[in-house]
Amino acid sequence: MSKVKHQNISYSSGISIAATAINSFYFHGIDYNAFLSSGFSKLIPLLSKPNEYTVLHHYLRDFSNISEEVDVMYKNIDDLSELFDFIKRVLKEVELSPNLNQPNYDECEDEFHRDCNCYPVLKQWMDYVNENSKLIDESLTHAAFQVVFLDRKFLHDFHYEISKKIKKNAIDMDKDDKINFTQKNGFKRCHFPVWMKKAVFYRDKGCCVSCRRDLTGYFNVSGTYHVDHIIPLKLYGNNDPSNFQILCDTCNTQKGARTTVTNNVSVPFWNLELEEYSKTE
Ligand SMILES: [Zn+2]
Ligand SMILES: [Zn+2]
Incomplete structure (x- = not known):
């Protein structure tokens, strides 16, 4: 490798x-x-x-x-x-x-x-x-x-704007462009290359972005994960690497193909109890 x-x-x-x-x-x-x-x-x-x-x-x-x-x-x-x-x-x-x-x-x-x-x-x-x-x-x-690429909330908003553009233009596009589309005018599902899956898994620190369950298999033996489209293909999402996140089995099933949920929760270098530092002296 x-x-x-x-x-x-x-x-x-x-x-x-x-x-x-x-x-x-x-x-x-x-x-x-x-x-x-x-x-x-x-x-x-x-x-x-x-x-x-x-x-x-x-x-x-x-x-x-x-x-x-x-x-x-x-x-x-x-x-x-x-x-x-x-x-x-x-x-x-x-x-x-x-x-x-x-x-x-x-x-x-x-x-x-x-x-x-x-x-x-x-x-x-x-x-x-x-x-x-x-x-x-x-x-x-x-x-x-x-x-x-670390900012899933931005990635969500960015791809949501692109999806609106795709939706608007999909109907009257050229034949050549149509080959990449399903009959319902969304992008076709595609193969996920290993480098991309690894990058997204690493970015999301091996945790389901929704329920925060560990998916590395290190702490949790049933650590299978899904590479999920933040904006689903059915909602005119696309296959760009910046439109992916990782989810556990349960959250992936719950999310389905028609919601655009993401979560900006991540693992900081260390925690801070912010209230303690914002008290005025
Ligand atoms: Zn000078
Ligand atoms: Zn989950």
Whole structure:
């Protein structure tokens, strides 16, 4: 069995992208997103079966734009040494180390570093970011996915919006797209690849998301589990990896094919009795 490679994940930048993407979703909906509004036919193959580059990656990719971020900072901050620090931090996070000189801010008397010798050096770093922007953006999208994928409540709401889009468009779609659909215009059931089942099981920490029963088989011998569509196929849900969760036998039977229940309960690193900390002194 092949091993999942350990990778450097740029959490700091990824979390910031995740936050922007989630806020945008709740403020503007999914049609505001360039990819999701780019046409229904593009979505169909993506949602028909589990792909490693999920629909959520496509959504998040729209918010990963390092060139734009650098440009906005360049135009809005006074002291350009802050921009250099930002670029250096992001490049380090994505494991890029350009062979470039560093601006000598300590020895420079210009407080903003716009009209001094520092600027041409910084410009080289900015150019480097632009030349590598695709790679940086993909790396940050990958990082943002790691955190958003944990948020089942968001995944539920996100896929519910997609299901509305599917329902609306399913009736008058092309013949080619129809092959992925059942007669009732929902996506066909598909094979679940092992990598995806493992990822969802790991994300849900081996517990039924509904009743919290342990399904690892470690504490509970009858630990069989089901990979469940958060938004069921019958309700125009899809087969993207971000639309799955794990349920025990009982909860899976109870949920049936027509409800969209999920649960944001998870296992924290440790517990906190929040009331104790919120008491005013
Ligand atoms: Zn300077
Ligand atoms: Zn259960």
